[in-house]
Amino acid sequence: xxxxxxxxxxxxxxxxxxxxxxxxxxxxxxxxxxxxxxxxxxxxxxxxxxxxxxxxxxxxxxxxxxxxxxxxxxxxxxxxxxxxxxxxxxxxxxxxxxxxxxxxxxxxxxxxxxxxxxxxxxxxxxxxxxxxxxxxxxxxxxxxxxxxxxxxxxxxxxxxxxxxxxxxxxxxxxxxxxxxxxxxxxxxxxxxxxxxxxxxxxxxxxxxxxxxxxxxxxxxxxxxxxxxxxxxxxxxxxxxxxxxxxxxxxxxxxxxxxxxxxxxxxxxxxx
Ligand SMILES: NC(=O)C1=CN([C@@H]2O[C@H](COP(=O)(O)OP(=O)(O)OC[C@H]3O[C@@H](n4cnc5c(N)ncnc54)[C@H](O)[C@@H]3O)[C@@H](O)[C@H]2O)C=CC1
Ligand SMILES: O=C(O)[C@@H]1CCC=N1
Numbered sequence: 001x002x003x004x005x006x007x008x009x010x011x012x013x014x015x016x017x018x019x020x021x022x023x024x025x026x027x028x029x030x031x032x033x034x035x036x037x038x039x040x041x042x043x044x045x046x047x048x049x050x051x052x053x054x055x056x057x058x059x060x061x062x063x064x065x066x067x068x069x070x071x072x073x074x075x076x077x078x079x080x081x082x083x084x085x086x087x088x089x090x091x092x093x094x095x096x097x098x099x100x101x102x103x104x105x106x107x108x109x110x111x112x113x114x115x116x117x118x119x120x121x122x123x124x125x126x127x128x129x130x131x132x133x134x135x136x137x138x139x140x141x142x143x144x145x146x147x148x149x150x151x152x153x154x155x156x157x158x159x160x161x162x163x164x165x166x167x168x169x170x171x172x173x174x175x176x177x178x179x180x181x182x183x184x185x186x187x188x189x190x191x192x193x194x195x196x197x198x199x200x201x202x203x204x205x206x207x208x209x210x211x212x213x214x215x216x217x218x219x220x221x222x223x224x225x226x227x228x229x230x231x232x233x234x235x236x237x238x239x240x241x242x243x244x245x246x247x248x249x250x251x252x253x254x255x256x257x258x259x260x261x262x263x264x265x266x267x268x269x270x271x
């Protein structure tokens with residue numbers, strides 16, 4: 001990404017907790033100068049303080065981008081700090097779950113270009129994926145700038161309709177947590193089979209990382225990659241008969257989990 005315009009006009013990051021820091025880490029590593037970033041956060045972590053970004057200082061006159069990364073519940077307290085910011089060309093990008101574009105239009109002015117985005121924490125190692133959608137005032141150039149910035153921390157997909165955001169949040173926004181829990185539970189199951197805890201965790205972590213990388217880079221579908229592991233009447237088949245049980249296997253369980261996350265996203269949208 002060519003950070004020139006953002007470096008010149010500045011980037012304001014409202015809220016720099018886990019998600020804000022994950023993205024900031026990627027941008028700084030990608031070459032965005034720390035001095036061009038102003039973080040507004042009442043409790044900046046030591047890591048943020050050590051990056052060299054401006055913290056709770058004066059805001060640039062008309063920053064290129066204001067990225068909003070506070071909890072949806074804190075939005076009411078946080079947004080007034082952005083009132084009257086920019087000259088109409090400042091692009092607002094929110095990564096908050098369950099906060100509709102309409103809420104930002106109400107707080108920031110209906111004419112403001114606003115993009116709603118849903119990233120995930122692998123952004124910290126430039127392996128995130130972010131879905132974006134803009135309001136009618138977000139131009140093609142605005143969408144390109146947001147995509148450029150977010151591409152510095154992983155892949156970007158554009159949505160056709162804001163209503164897709166609840167399902168996106170449930171799949172890729174929250175998804176890393178499901179995978180981390182898979183690692184935890186796979187390790188615990190290995191321990192239950194007699195492995196020492198450290199070895200079980202090492203095996204589980206490397207297996208999920210390796211399988212994820214293979215699924216991401218292979219020409220074969222995940223279903224085929226699964227078949228490739230499964231010898232007829234072997235060990236994998238025995239495990240998959242449990243995991244693929246139609247009534248209480250992995251599929252109905254994950255479907256319920258993703259549905260619960262999407263429902264919560266819809267609830268947050270309704271305040
Ligand atoms: N953590 C994740 O994996 C993802 C989070 N998100 C979204 O990102 C947003 C932030 O989530 P996290 O980083 O996980 O939360 P967090 O709690 O780690 O970070 C929130 C930050 O906002 C700061 N803050 C609180 N009140 C503020 C105010 N009035 N002004 C400025 N800053 C204020 C807090 O001090 C904190 O550093 C949420 O809206 C969440 O829905 C989106 C995708 C993934
Ligand atoms: O749990 C949450 O609400 C946020 C949104 C997606 C991931 N973390």
